[in-house]
Amino acid sequence: MQLRNNDTTFERIANTCDSDEIARILRVQSTHFTTYFVITVSLIAIFYKTKHIVCTIRRNYAKLTIIVVGAGPIGLTSALISLHCNRVRKLVVYEEQSRLNIERQSYQIAVQSSQVSMLRSYGVDFDNLEGLWHDGCFYTRVGIYLEFVLHVLPLFKTDVEINFGTKFTKDTRYIVDNMSGRKLVICCDGSTGIASKILGLSDETVTYSTGIFAAAAAIDRRNQTSVPIPEKRVHNLSFDLSAYGTSAYECNERTKFTLKLYGNSQCRHMALAVNRCDTSVVRTLKSVLDKSMMRNIFLKCYNTYKRSKETSISDSYCLNNMKFSPRLYEIKLSQKLETAAYITDCDLFIITEGEAARSYNFNTGLDINMGLKGLASLPQFIQSIVIADTEHSIVKSLVSKIEHSEGLSREFLTFGLKQHLFT
Ligand SMILES: Cc1cc2nc3c(=O)[nH]c(=O)nc-3n(C[C@H](O)[C@H](O)[C@H](O)COP(=O)(O)OP(=O)(O)OC[C@H]3O[C@@H](n4cnc5c(N)ncnc54)[C@H](O)[C@@H]3O)c2cc1C
Incomplete structure (x- = not known):
């Protein structure tokens, strides 16, 4: 209808004006159209660019609160790795024993060469730790390693709170639920730990x-x-x-x-x-x-x-x-059935690591290395959950963490124990 009117107008103009005038009018209309088009496209481009910049800033600066349960070797190493990710707003550690008890633990650990290089990349200064090198393995007292990590954690700019003599209970869960923003609880409370159960994960094991x-x-x-x-x-x-x-x-x-x-x-x-x-x-x-x-x-x-x-x-x-x-x-190797979960109501991720996730019914003298291997996927997990904003991305992060955990058990069954006892 509108087009017809324009056609009529155009016919009227054509009847009254000469061809130069028509050309001039067409040029003006075409210039206006081009201007409007350019402005519209520019506005759309600016909108998407701004959105992209805002998203990038949000992604780059997104942070979460990390709560570690248990200040054993795996708990404290998780805390150290987390701080290195630069994604932590605040780190809270709960340990039921005193700091003195933790640092006094005397049994010897053998850190395998592959774990030595991983820990070195997180600033563990093996050259200044009391211990012994043999065949690429580092032998030390577990308390010495824990003391070192406890000394390093407060040196980060992040807000770090270490609560010794504080058991993680149902009441602590209430405190965690009410912390603002996105949270990740890393349960490293050992083979008899119940933190993951308190947080709602199944305590069934395979x-x-x-x-x-x-x-x-x-x-x-x-x-x-x-x-x-x-x-x-x-x-x-x-x-x-x-x-x-x-x-x-x-x-x-x-x-x-x-x-x-x-x-x-x-x-x-x-x-x-x-x-x-x-x-x-x-x-x-x-x-x-x-x-x-x-x-x-x-x-x-x-x-x-x-x-x-x-x-x-x-x-x-x-x-x-x-x-x-x-x-x-x-x-026998016991593997927790559920090692990662997300609770929507309080924006809370939960994972289990170390002996809280898998353990042998036997002291193999390599157990710490097993736990450390599990932590290899922690940085990637933190990077992915801190920006996960859709159900799909949250599930994807959880699935990849669970697959890594299950893969480790398969690997240990196939090679791990045999390597450490029979080769
Ligand atoms: C005598 C002995 C000798 C060993 N020798 C070796 C060895 O030579 N080499 C080796 O690799 N491994 C050895 N191990 C095994 C090694 O101790 C474990 O593999 C390792 O400690 C597991 O680390 P983790 O951090 O997962 O758990 P754990 O070391 O068990 O740490 C769990 C921490 O969580 C705390 N906790 C538990 N529940 C709560 C709660 N509700 N709230 C707050 N805190 C809580 C505990 O107090 C503890 O400090 C030995 C173990 C023993 C007992």
Whole structure:
């Protein structure tokens, strides 16, 4: 309709004006049209550019509050990694024990070379930590590592609050729920921890067999100073149990035992392991009711394979000072079913790490490395959740964290434990 009117106007003009006039009018109209077009396009472009800049600024400066439950090796390392992400508005740590107790923990940890390089990238100054290097592994007292991290955390510009002697309970959850903005709780409260359950995650676990039978022993020598000692592995061991009325015949390499000697000079640990098999020795050691059989095996192993500078232990010392598993049992890995979640109502992410996520029913002497491996996906997770603003991006972040956690269990079942006990 409008077009017809214009046509009519145009016809009228055409009747009254000469062709130059028509051309001039067309030029003016075309210039106006071009101007309007350019202005409209520019406004749209400015709108999208501004939106993009605002989004970029928001993404670059978006921050969240991180709450770590447990100041064990995995909790404090999570705190350190988080602060390095530059995405933390405030960091709060809850630890039920005192700082003194935490720093006094004396057992020796062996940090594997791959974890050493990861921790170095987060500023862990191994060169100035008391400890010992051997084959690329760093051996130190766990308390020394924890003391170092506790010293470093307050040096960041971020607001850091470390609450010792404060158990994470249902009341603490209420405080967390009411913190403003987006929050992430990292539950690192160990294998018996209940923080994730308090926060609403399932406490169900899936248990996998590792296909390895093992027994462990610990000799505590309180009169000795605690000096780091590198671990030692001995392969292809077989035992003569004929004195106990059992044939000692072993058929092949797979059915022979591996011994791992580890710990510091004060507390020596032994792990004796064998691939799942059904030889007479394994059968006997799995079902034996006579504790002396296993005690004698550990005593003999220690005296034969101890470091040359260490003193031998006597029968009576062993009787009074050695703790040991009385028989072989199967090493199992327990993995928490739910390791990451998001609660919409209070904009709260929850993840579990370290032994709160997965643990063995056996002291392998490598457990901390397992927990540290889990933390490899933490920086990426923090970067993704801090900007996740749609259901899709939130779910994507959670799925990727859960997949990493489950992948680790699969990796440990396939290679991890075997590597650390059998190679
Ligand atoms: C005697 C012994 C010897 C070991 N030797 C070795 C070794 O040689 N090498 C090795 O790699 N590993 C070793 N381990 C295993 C090692 O201790 C664990 O793998 C490691 O400590 C797990 O770290 P984590 O931070 O996940 O948990 P944990 O170290 O268990 O830390 C959990 C922390 O959370 C705190 N906590 C629990 N519940 C709450 C709550 N509700 N509120 C606040 N805080 C809470 C606890 O007090 C604790 O400090 C040994 C363990 C023991 C017991």
